[in-house]
Amino acid sequence: MKLKLLCMASAMMLVAGVASAQVKIGVSLSATGPAASLGIPEKNTVALLPKTIGGQSVQYIVLDDATDTTTAVKNMRKLISEDHVDAVLGSTVTPNSLAMVDVAAETQTPMISMAAGAAIVEPVDAKRAWSFKTPQNDILMATAIAKHMADNGVKTVAFIGFSDAYGEGWYKEFQKAADLNKIKIVANERFNRADTSVTGQALKIMGANPDAVLIAGSGTPAALPQRTLKERGYKGKMYQTHGVANNDFLRVCGKDCEGTYLPAGPLLVVDQLPADNPVKKSAAAYKAIYEKAYGAGSISTFGGHAWDAGLLLQTAIPVALKKAKPGTAEFRAALREALENVKNMPGTAGIFNMSAKDHNGLDQRSRVMVQIVGGKWKLAN
Secondary structure: OOOHHHHHHHHHHHHHHHHOEEEEEEEEEEOOOOHHHHHHHHHHHHOOOOOEEEOOOEEEEEEOOOOOOOHHHHHHHHHHHOOOOOEEEEEEOOOHHHHHHHHHHHHOOOOOOOOOHHHOOOOOOHHHEEEEEOOHHHHHHHHHHHHHHHHHOOOOOEEEOOOHHHHHHHOOOOOHHHOOOOOEEEEEEOOOOOOOOHHHHHHHHHHHHHEEEEEEEEHHHHHHHHHHHHHHOOOOOEEEEEHHHOOOHHHHHHHHOOOOOEOOOOHHHHHHOOOOOOHHHHHHHHHHHHHHHOOOOOOHHHHHHHHHHHHHHHHHHHHHHOOOOOHHHHHHHHHHHHHHHHOOOOOOOOOOOEEEOOOOOOOOHHEEEEEEOEEEEEEOO
């Protein structure tokens, strides 16, 4: 009996030791595949996140989902069941993140996505109660585009987007914004992230003769429709989404993207922001840290999304530690609650104010209109 009691006590001590050892954060991002130009700066940024938060050591376990939905889900299940993480950051793209939402709810593990799709966090129901995200919601950016179009005389627009959740989500939100600004959508086309030709779609758009074209893609694949339309002689205004706000897109699209407009997070043009911009200080701080590590001009808003996820954890983990020990269901629940109550946190994308009904927490301070001029990002008037 004494031996049995000693064994039980040892086991309990071992469990307690594991529970209090450290905070484990799982990361699944798209470092390879079509979204690699977005996932690589995110991976680079995770390497810069603090290894100690609230006096507790933090371990980041990083996996590549290769821009594949199935792999993203496998990664998340591995991180939760084998590595016993307290939270997961990821994924880079909307389809992967949407698939991970179900696992987050099933296992009651907080998840902070670095993808833009509003469906990742809206509505905040039982399934999405465990999901948060750092990029701006589509509707916030769609209204900025539609207003800019209306202010510049655009009456008709053609839409071409990814044939996945990102493209569908953007069309849904842009349609609302276009209607409010009395802009008619005259074409609605789709393409795959890995496509090498969109000639058929471009010809349909040309036939509709729109005043402007909105391309709802992300990363370097979003350059393909624009290059094709330019080759076919399209002369109207061109718009992209904040999904292309990195220098790899500029490199791939080249001169074909000259003059293009897009909404973006303040980080993209942080040096051009007025001194009183509420995001300038926090965005500039991240830029300095990132470029010190990876070189001048290497900054990306997508890395900024990972940095903001890290800032959310730095705000929430100390609060959760007061209620429970890492490695326990109680800690995960406390961490979820703390994330939901983050207030007035300045990041690279904006000022975050989470709530039980809003797991993104960004407002109009998180967007600026940008134009590509001379192969560079320029803050638009």
